[in-house]
Amino acid sequence: MEHLEEITEPLHSIIRTLSGSEFAATVGDFYRGESAVLNAIKILQGEHEEVFPSMISTFLRITRPTVTQALRTLERKKLIERTIYNNDRRKIAISLTQAGESEVEIKQNEVDTWCSSMASRLGKENLISLLNAIQRALAHMEM
Numbered sequence: 466m467e468h469l470e471e472i473t474e475p476l477h478s479i480i481r482t483l484s485g486s487e488f489a490a491t492v493g494d495f496y497r498g499e500s501a502v503l504n505a506i507k508i509l510q511g512e513h514e515e516v517f518p519s520m521i522s523t524f525l526r527i528t529r530p531t532v533t534q535a536l537r538t539l540e541r542k543k544l545i546e547r548t549i550y551n552n553d554r555r556k557i558a559i560s561l562t563q564a565g566e567s568e569v570e571i572k573q574n575e576v577d578t579w580c581s582s583m584a585s586r587l588g589k590e591n592l593i594s595l596l597n598a599i600q601r602a603l604a605h606m607e608m
Contacts, residue, residue: 487579491576491579492580494572495572495576498535499538499544500568500569500572502532502535502536502539503539503544503545503565503569504569505524506521506545506560506561506565507561507566507569509521509524515558517556517557517558517559518533518557521536521559536559539565542564543562543564543565544561544562544564544565545559545560545561545562545565546560546561546562547559
């Protein structure tokens with residue numbers, strides 16, 4: 466592609482700005498790390514009778530060891546509980562504690578507030594246009 470630097474530099478600039486932004490601190494945090502695991506558990510609990518680490522791994526597209534480490538930390542913080550089956554001690558179901566439910570709700574409210582603010586600042590038409598462009602870009606990234 467001719468004049469590739471005309472495209473890549475603005476894209477790099479946007480990515481750098483996003484990485485250090487309030488967006489990354491608030492919204493991005495909800496979709497990675499411990500918050501993402503808590504949110505995944507909440508979603509999966511709504512869809513399944515029981516939630517297992519393998520389901521979280523698949524849902525988030527992260528490795529089992531990463532899930533295991535996050536679950537250890539979340540359990541120490543009393544945000545989740547593990548249920549070990551007596552007949553198969555390798556089988557462990559995960560559930561949110563009341564504190565975990567509260568944490569997910571707090572984070573969800575932060576994300577919703579940020580999204581509402583963005584919608585107010587951009588206006589409906591501009592936001593829809595931006596979202597459509599992002600969806601097209603994401604579809605390309607998944608190829």
